[in-house]
Amino acid sequence: MLLNFIIIFVIFKILLYLSYLKYCYICL
Secondary structure, rough: OOOHHHHHHHHHHHHHHHHHHHHHHHHH
16 A cells, blocks of 8 residues: 555656646757
């Protein structure tokens, strides 16, 4: 259960980071 939560959290952070990079790239 805890492992599942950690995996979901990590995936969420990665997606957030990728979307942030994409946003910065569009801004530039």
